[in-house]
Amino acid sequence: xxxxxxxxxxHPADLDQTLAFYRDGLGLAVAREFGEGQNxxxxxFAGGGLIEVVDxxxxxxxxxxxxxxxxxxxxxxxxxxxxxxxxxxxxxxxxPWGLLEAWVEDPDGVRIHLVEVPVDHPLRRDTRGAPGSxx
Numbered sequence: 561x562x563x564x565x566x567x568x569x570x571h572p573a574d575l576d577q578t579l580a581f582y583r584d585g586l587g588l589a590v591a592r593e594f595g596e597g598q599n600x601x602x603x604x605f606a607g608g609g610l611i612e613v614v615d616x617x618x619x620x621x622x623x624x625x626x627x628x629x630x631x632x633x634x635x636x637x638x639x640x641x642x643x644x645x646x647x648x649x650x651x652x653x654x655x656p657w658g659l660l661e662a663w664v665e666d667p668d669g670v671r672i673h674l675v676e677v678p679v680d681h682p683l684r685r686d687t688r689g690a691p692g693s694x695x
Contacts, residue, residue, distance in 0.1 A: 561629075561631060561636075561637050561640050561641070562631060562632045562633070562636070562637075563629050563630065563631065564630040564631065564632055565629075565630040566609070566627060566628055566629050566630065567603065567609060567610035567611065567612050567627075567628040568606075568609065568610070568611050568612070568625065568626075568627065568628070569612045569613075569614060569625065569626035569627065569628050569671075569673065570611060570612070570613045570614070570624060570625060570626075571614060571624040571625070571626065572613060572615075572624060573624070575600065575613065575614075575615040578613050579602055579613055582602075582604050582611065582613060583602070583604070588604035588605060588606060588611070589604065589605045590602055590603070590604060590605075591603040591604060591605050591610060594657050595615075595656065595657055597615070598615055599615070599656050599657065600614070600615045601613060601614035601615060610628075612628060623668065623669055623670055625670060626670060626671040626672065626673055627670065627671075627672045627673065628673045628675060629672060629673065629674055629675065630675050630676070630677060631674050631675065631676055632676075633676065634652050634660050634662060634674065634676040637662075637674055637676075638652065638662060638674075641664065646664055647664070648662055648663065648664055649663040649664055649665050649671070650662055650663040652674075652676075654678075658678065658681045658682070659675050659676070659677060659678070659681065659683075660675065660676040660677075660678060661673050661674065661675050661676075662674045
């Protein structure tokens with residue numbers, strides 16, 4: 561599988577409290593905010609990595625932490641996982657925030673989000689030189 565980037569996902573019981581902790585308590589800068597209500601989330605810069613806090617608490621038997629692995633091609637990644645005997649917990653879905661996501665779980669129940677960023681998604685746009693952007 562060709563991994564392009566990764567981030568740690570936190571699914572807190574109390575979104576506002578957790579956002580305040582990472583933003584105000586730890587002083588992490590916000591990389592990106594998205595969505596509303598149940599689809600709300602914030603991605604924070606964390607040194608060389610990213611921490612994403614999203615509004616969905618953990619199921620009682622599943623840890624509230626997940627991994628976000630960006631893949632070059634969802635179809636290639638899904639085929640490779642199938643060849644290795646890894647079962648998808650959820651088939652690829654185009655999410656409301658514009659990313660193609662499928663899920664697998666590790667043996668301890670940690671959800672791993674496999675993510676393909678479509679060509680037209682804002683994460684792929686070069687905003688250098690755009691009004692209000694540095695550079």
